[in-house]
Amino acid sequence: MKKLEHYFVALNGGLxxxxxxxxxxxxxxxxxxxxxxxxxxxxxxxxxxxxxxxMTFSGAGLVLRAGGMWxxxxxxxxxxxxxxxx
Numbered sequence: 001m002k003k004l005e006h007y008f009v010a011l012n013g014g015l016x017x018x019x020x021x022x023x024x025x026x027x028x029x030x031x032x033x034x035x036x037x038x039x040x041x042x043x044x045x046x047x048x049x050x051x052x053x054x055m056t057f058s059g060a061g062l063v064l065r066a067g068g069m070w071x072x073x074x075x076x077x078x079x080x081x082x083x084x085x086x
Contacts (some may be wrong), residue, residue, distance in 0.1 A: 016059050023051040068071065 030044035 012062055016055055019051050019055045023048050
């Protein structure tokens with residue numbers, strides 16, 4: 001089971017890299033086309049937005065796994081302090 005989990009985490013990380021590269025390419029191409037030709041891709045902004053959303057939801061599990069969710073850490077710290085009465 002640990003091996004399957006390891007592969008899933010690696011696959012998720014690879015997916016995030018592909019999504020980031022795709023978003024960077026789409027935005028970069030749109031900027032270059034707008035600069036050199038004066039015309040932009042009509043779908044570039046929406047594609048970049050959807051890629052960002054997919055990256056956010058796909059990466060949340062990896063960040064939570066690594067303990068990097070700052071809001072959950074803040075809540076944990078405050079709840080612990082509140083329980084102890086300080």
